[in-house]
Amino acid sequence: MHVETTIDLRGVTKRFGDHVALEHIDLAVHPGEIRGFLGPNGAGKTTAMRILVGLLQADSGSVEVLGGDPWRDHRVRAGLGFLPSDPGLYGRMRGAELLDHFAALSKREPVLRERACTLLRMDAADLARPVRTYSKGMRQKLGVLQAVQHDPALLILDEPGEGLDPLVLAGLVELLRDRRDAGRSILFSSHVLAEVAALCDRVTMIRDGRIVGEGTIAELSDQQARTVILELADAEAPLELPGCTLVDRNGGRVTLTHHGEVRPLLTALAALELRDVRIMEVSLDEVFMDFYRDETAS
Amino acid sequence: MNGPLILRLVREQRVRLPLEVLLIAIWGFLLVAVFATSEVFTKQLEAQAEQFGGLLDLVGLDPLAQWASIGFQHPIFLLGGGLFSVGLGIRAIAGELEAGSLALALSRALPRRTWFASHLLVLVVGCLVIAESYALGCLLATVFTSPMGNLEIGSMLLAGVQGGLLLLALGAIGFVISAFSSERGRALSWSVGVIVVLYAANFLLPLWSPTEQVAKISPFAWFNPAPLLQNGTVAWGDWLVLALYAAVPLSVAAWQFARRDLAGG
Numbered sequence: 001m002h003v004e005t006t007i008d009l010r011g012v013t014k015r016f017g018d019h020v021a022l023e024h025i026d027l028a029v030h031p032g033e034i035r036g037f038l039g040p041n042g043a044g045k046t047t048a049m050r051i052l053v054g055l056l057q058a059d060s061g062s063v064e065v066l067g068g069d070p071w072r073d074h075r076v077r078a079g080l081g082f083l084p085s086d087p088g089l090y091g092r093m094r095g096a097e098l099l100d101h102f103a104a105l106s107k108r109e110p111v112l113r114e115r116a117c118t119l120l121r122m123d124a125a126d127l128a129r130p131v132r133t134y135s136k137g138m139r140q141k142l143g144v145l146q147a148v149q150h151d152p153a154l155l156i157l158d159e160p161g162e163g164l165d166p167l168v169l170a171g172l173v174e175l176l177r178d179r180r181d182a183g184r185s186i187l188f189s190s191h192v193l194a195e196v197a198a199l200c201d202r203v204t205m206i207r208d209g210r211i212v213g214e215g216t217i218a219e220l221s222d223q224q225a226r227t228v229i230l231e232l233a234d235a236e237a238p239l240e241l242p243g244c245t246l247v248d249r250n251g252g253r254v255t256l257t258h259h260g261e262v263r264p265l266l267t268a269l270a271a272l273e274l275r276d277v278r279i280m281e282v283s284l285d286e287v288f289m290d291f292y293r294d295e296t297a298s
Numbered sequence: 299m300n301g302p303l304i305l306r307l308v309r310e311q312r313v314r315l316p317l318e319v320l321l322i323a324i325w326g327f328l329l330v331a332v333f334a335t336s337e338v339f340t341k342q343l344e345a346q347a348e349q350f351g352g353l354l355d356l357v358g359l360d361p362l363a364q365w366a367s368i369g370f371q372h373p374i375f376l377l378g379g380g381l382f383s384v385g386l387g388i389r390a391i392a393g394e395l396e397a398g399s400l401a402l403a404l405s406r407a408l409p410r411r412t413w414f415a416s417h418l419l420v421l422v423v424g425c426l427v428i429a430e431s432y433a434l435g436c437l438l439a440t441v442f443t444s445p446m447g448n449l450e451i452g453s454m455l456l457a458g459v460q461g462g463l464l465l466l467a468l469g470a471i472g473f474v475i476s477a478f479s480s481e482r483g484r485a486l487s488w489s490v491g492v493i494v495v496l497y498a499a500n501f502l503l504p505l506w507s508p509t510e511q512v513a514k515i516s517p518f519a520w521f522n523p524a525p526l527l528q529n530g531t532v533a534w535g536d537w538l539v540l541a542l543y544a545a546v547p548l549s550v551a552a553w554q555f556a557r558r559d560l561a562g563g
Contacts, residue, residue, distance in 0.1 A: 016561065047561075053405035055560040078407035088398025092310070104302035106406045146402065156405075 005030055005064070006154045006185035007052060012061035014047055014209075021047040022209045024061065029187055031153075034180050036200035037189040038288060044209040045189045046085060049156050052187070053082045066153055078106065081152035085159050085189075087143035091132030095122075095142055098131055099149060108150035115178075116148045119171035136163040144172065148179070155179060157188035161195050173199055193288055205288070225257040228265070231276035241268045300408060303416045307386075315382060315424055319431040322378045326435025329369040333362060334445030362447025363527035366436050366454070370429075370461050370523050376497070379428045379465035383421060384489050387472025390417040391551075392485040395560055404560065414552050421469050422462075429461030453530050457523035463540045467517045468493055470547035477551040477558065517543040 007029035014022040022044045029035045039045050050056040051063055054070030054077055063069055068076035090098055103110040117123070120141045126134075131142065140163045147155060155176075161169050176186055176199060190196050196203060197217055205213035205220070213220055228244060235252035242264040244256040252275070258265055262279075269277060369375060390413075394400035404410060433454040440449050472489045479485040496516040503513035513519050520539040525531040 016559075050401070050561065053401075055401055055404060057557075057559060074407050074409040076407075077405060080405055082402070082405035084398060084401045086398050087402055088394070088400070089402075090306070090310075090399060101302055101306055102402065102406070105300070105403055105408050 006033075006066055007035075007187060008062070008064040009048070009051075010062045012048075012051065012058045012063060014044075014051060014056060014059055020209050022051075022058075025206075025209070025211055027204060027211070029154075029185050031185055032180055032183045033201050034176060034186045034188070034199055036196040036203040037187055037206065038193075038196060038203055039189070039206035043206045045206060046158060047209075048206070049082075049084075049158055049187070049189070052156055053077065053080055078108065079153040081147035081150065081155045081157075083143050083147040083155075083157045083160055085162075087139070087146075089131045089134075089139055089142055089146075092130060094130055095127035095134070096124075098142065099127070099146055102146040103150055106150045110149035112151045113145065113149040116145050116175055119175045119178075120144060121168055121171060137165060137168070140164055141168060144175075148175065151179075151182075151184070153184055155184060155186045155188070157186065159190055160188055161190055161192050169195065225259050226262075227280040228256040228258050229276075229278040229280075230254045230256070230269075230272075230274060233273040233275055237272070239272075241265060299419060300412045300416050303403070303408070303413065304420060307417065307420045311382075311386075311420070311424065315427070318378050318382050319428055322375060322428055323431040323435035323438075325372075325374050325378070326366075326369060326432040327439040328435075330362070330366065330436045330439030330445055330449075331443045333365050333447075334439070334443035360447045360528050362440075362445055362449060363453075364524055365447075366449055367457070367522070367524035367527050369436065370432060370457060371518070371521065375432055375461070376464075376468075379425065379461070380468050380493065382424050382428055383465045383469030384472035384486075384493065386417065386421050386424065387469045387474075387551075388476045388482055388485045388489060390414075390473060391476040391555055392479040393476070393482040395480050396482050400560060410556050411552065414555055417473075418548065421473075422466060425465035425469060426459065426462040429465055430455065430458035432461065433458035449527065450530065453527050456532065457526050460521065460523055460526070460537060460540065463537065463544060464517060464521045467540055467543035467547075470544045470551070474547035474551040474554070477554040480561070 005028045007027055009025050009027040012022055012025040012027075013020070025044070025048060027048070037045050037048070047056060051058050052065055052070060054074070057071045063071065066076050066079045070076045070080070090101075093101065099110060099113060103113075117127070122138075122141050122145065126138065131139065134142065140160070144157070144160055147157065160172060164172060173195070176188075179186060180201075188199075200217065202214065202216055203220060204211060227247075228241075230239075230253070232239070232252040232254060239246075239249075239254060241256065241258075243260040244258045244265065246254070246256055248255040258279070265279075391400070394403070404413065436449060437451060437454055439445070471492055472485070475488045475492070476485045479488070497518055500513055500516040500518035503509040503516075517540060520536045520543070522533070522536065525533060
């Protein structure tokens with residue numbers, strides 16, 4: 001089945017009593033895309049993900065996943081792989097039994113298990129042990145495996161990197177890139193922004209149940225203020241730079257914030273007599289913090 | 299129904315259920331063995347036999363049958379069976395939701411009604427096996443200890459089915475509370491509370507004439523296998539009420555489970 005969008009949420013609202021968990025959310029994810037889903041705790045990421053896998057019903061708006069509604073049509077969910085933030089794994093089962101069980105429930109062959117096990121450094125001896133003896137990291141790896149093993153068209157992963165050591169994390173990144181290259185879609189949330197920056201094609205930011213930003217990391221960075229520090233040769237020289245707002249001036253040392261395109265700024269700077277110039281690049285952390293700091297930042 | 303799911307549920311019960319079955323069977327065996335070997339009972343029976351002659355059998359007052367029916371209603375039987383049935387009902391929804399495993403299963407192409415029906419099948423079979431284990435324990439004891447009196451195999455097995463129906467009704471209470479809850483502990487507390495109140499109501503309310511009829515709100519009021527064991531009388535009305543006691547909460551649970559948000563876990 002070919003679909004234009006693997007996830008298509010339009011105007012989705014979800015309330016729990018008086019609390020509005022999601023308010024008019026729009027989200028579209030396409031085949032072959034890795035989408036980062038970022039937001040502080042309680043922002044609505046988990047609620048949105050649970051709506052996408054049919055565990056919650058949206059109060060209003062339309063939910064389309066792999067061409068169908070996951071709440072009404074369970075067959076749609078055959079193409080999903082889901083890792084919740086705290087996956088409940090049956091402790092008495094052995095790792096391999098648990099994977100077999102979930103593969104059987106999915107009614108799909110675990111065609112990717114071997115490859116995923118290799119990348120996540122999970123060997124046969126690990127899988128032969130009861131799950132209750134696993135460490136947090138091992139449980140997380142098993143959680144990822146159960147989501148990925150049947151090669152779903154859409155992977156929804158809630159903080160998949162949590163508890164994983166850097167080597168396994170690198171394997172996870174490779175596995176997800178692999179899946180993207182195979183045309184699968186991935187929506188994942190994470191608080192490890194370096195992981196998001198390394199992996200995501202696009203990022204969607206959510207706060208208080210609303211989407212507050214969406215785009216590539218470069219696009220989101222462009223929306224944020226850069227800090228520009230200049231050392232002017234002439235301390236009294238007048239200064240007017242495109243997109244800049246003066247923050248502080250102490251003789252020849254000037255601190256500015258800059259919004260928007262960087263090229264006009266560089267052209268203007270080239271015309272000045274400068275002793276030094278520093279333009280602070282906006283990191284994803286700063287983008288994230290800026291989006292969440294207050295309403296006006298968004 | 300879903301094969302892998304039923305297989306997992308059975309495997310989960312592979313230690314607990316046989317243990318409960320064994321304990322209940324031992325309970326049935328001991329009850330009849332005590333009856334057979336106790337001098338008190340023997341002397342009482344001999345005195346009654348002298349006094350009433352063959353009348354005891356004629357009016358259906360076989361003391362062994364009465365004794366065996368008490369075992370069916372005894373808290374040991376109810377506790378043993380209830381542990382399984384209520385436990386399964388609570389774990390099926392609230393327990394798995396709280397543990398986070400329900401989210402993993404139902405994010406797959408597994409309809410909720412299939413999840414529910416698979417649990418229901420295991421519940422029904424388990425309740426029957428536990429209740430019949432009591433009947434078999436009693437019957438085995440009659441072979442080995444030769445008590446005075448008579449226990450009909452067919453009646454005992456039929457009483458076992460009725461006992462299973464009672465356990466199913468208790469499990470249904472667990473199921474319906476579980477379907478409205480997201481925490482196993484809370485669902486368990488409520489279920490145990492409701493069942494204890496219904497059990498107490500069956501004994502306490504008839505003691506005061508204005509509340510005598512109210513006692514019939516309790517499913518325990520509709521489970522009395524004595525007439526069946528004594529003279530083979532099947533009280534189909536009681537069976538029907540017990541069946542409704544199981545069917546109504548289970549239907550409500552299925553309806554609620556199908557429409558509820560699964561936000562926990």
